[in-house]
Amino acid sequence: MSQADADHQHHDEHVAHHFESAGQQVSSGKLGMWVFLATEILMFGGLFVLYAVYRHNNPETFEYGHLLLETKWGAINTLVLIASSFTMAWGVRTAQLNKRKATSVLLTLTLLGGLGFMCIKYIEYSGKFSHGTGPGKFFDVVAYEKYYNKHQADHAHDHDAKGEAHDEPAEPAPVLHGTTRAAAIAPAVNFHSDIADPAAGPAGLVKLDPPKPKGFHIPWVHDKPTPAQVVQSRNFVDIYFAMTGLHGIHVLVGMGLIGWILSRNMRGHFSSKNYMAVDLVGLYWHLVDLIWIFLFPLLYLIHT
Amino acid sequence: MSDTAPHTEDHHDEPHVVSFGLLAAVFAVLLVLTALTVGAWMVDLGPLNIAIAVGIAAVKASVVALYFMHLRWDNPFNGAVLCFSLVFVSLFIVFALVDTSQYQPSRTETGPTPFEQESGEALKNKTAE
Known part of the structure; x- marks a missing residue:
């Protein structure tokens, strides 16, 4: 028996030859994904520093600026993203249990959640541009x-x-x-x-x-x-677009990845022994949710 | 046959399947915390407002990481990677804040920026027409 045949006996078809076992392949893949997610957090970290320093130095910019945002839309988007995170985690579970159809349904729901999130972001962004409070040169008092x-x-x-x-x-x-x-x-x-x-x-x-009295409202x-206050809020608008824009790009990438594993799932590529792609895309999607969990209160829920 | 391959070697690498009940409970907790953070926003608590908002967000994030992202059952090293990144982001924020509070004057002291000056003029000129 040749060496290749001997190797083949110890490997199932989904395990790359340099891994000893499926378990080792999965734990290596997960570690790699977590290292990537750590770099993502560091990238967003730069924007959080921008936010912290600017808010520390110019609190009024944020107090007036956040009034430009519709908290209603931010809250709905939070719910949409949490729900799609839930269907994603559920989809990983059904993939582990070999329920291919359920996984397809759940991945589709997750994808729809991402789509809903981006539609609401579009409503918000286009409102900002048409009201003269877009980023950079689109800011027109x-x-x-x-x-x-x-x-x-x-x-x-x-x-x-x-x-x-x-x-x-x-x-x-x-x-x-x-x-x-x-x-x-x-x-x-x-x-x-x-x-x-x-x-x-x-x-x-x-x-x-x-602009508002203190207490419950x-x-x-x-x-x-007021227009005078908005003149001071320009940098809030820029920070808002930078942070939600980078996050929005991540939502789009996540939707692309979910579409990819959805199509692979429908073609029968996954099983309870081979679902790592679903798992890793799930981790990415949860990270996108995690970042929004911080963006929502920091941008929409500023107390005036 | 792949089925006959010795999977017994997997021992601690055996994947953990999270029960549906637990996932649903986590989802419910996240919804409640979202409602709570919006509720806390409506009440004026002074400087506590931002502390509560970020605190609730941190709890939500931990729940997502532990249960949706499986960290509770994963190799602890994956959790350590996450924690390291958070520690370094925190250091970055804290040092930047310490630094800026040492010498950066607030715009309230420096007066309007050229942009603010221009915008004010633009509004004023429009009135004059």
């Missing part, structure tokens, strides 16, 4: 002011209905005209003395009052930051 006035006019009725004390008159546009308007912007810029509001204090950037009806 004059376009934002238009959106803000419309938003205030649309929601003026809500506030009256709830009997909330409201600074703005029912018709909000005049607030931003003439001297009142100058006063609204004055804190953000060095104004010429002829339009600066003396009540705003010395010219230059000062910390504005938080219903979050879905948050006021938007």
Whole structure:
């Protein structure tokens, strides 16, 4: 019997020749995946440092900036991603138990979760761009002011209905005209003395009052930051796009990988003895979920 | 025949199958913690708000890593790799914060940036028209 035949006897077809056993192959593969995931965490770590340092130095940027985000969408996306993480973990279980059809169904559900997440991200991103609060050169405070006035006019009725004390008159546009308007912007810029509001204090950037009263409040009806506050929120928008953008790319890659193992599963490539690809793609998908678990409170749940 | 191959060698490498009940329980815990973190956000707790938000996120992340990612039953070295990366990210954040708090003035002290200056002018000029 040749050496090759002898080797073959000790190996099943899924075990590469340099591994002693299937178990050794799986544990090596997992270790490799975990080392890769560690490098992913380090890559995101750079962005978390950016976040921490910028928020430490300029808390008001985050207090105003997070009002631009719809917490509703962030919360729904968290649920969508957790649910798809659950179906992924369940899919690994069914793959281990040789239930091929169940695995296909669960991988499809996981894929749909990723798709739902990206659709909601698209809604959020396109809103940001059309309201003049896109990243970099797409940040346009004059376009934002238009959106803000419309938003205030649309929601003026809500506030009256709830009997909330409201600074703005029912018709909000005049607030931003003439001297009142100058006063609204004055804190953000060095104004010429002829339009600066003396009540705003010395010219230059000062910390504005938080736009919402303290204490318990219903979050879905948050006021938007005023144009003057949004001028200070530009870097929040950039940080938001950098962090969720890198995360979104990972969701897309994860969806591609899940599609790949789904198609392999349907072609019968996996069994209870050979499911490592499902397991490792699952680990990647869970990491994507893990990162979002931190991004959601850090970006959407900033207390003002 | 691959079936006759000696799989007895696998001993501790035998894969662990997580029961459906446990997966569902973990899913439920994650949903409850998500609701809790949104609830905590609505209450003003001063500087505690961010500590609670990050704390809840850390608990959620641990649950995902331990159960969904199988770390509880895996070779402990895989968990150690994860912990090392987290330790180094934490060091990175802490040293950057310590450094920046030593000398970096807040924008509140330095005044508006050129961008803020320009944006303010843009708004002002639009009014003048």
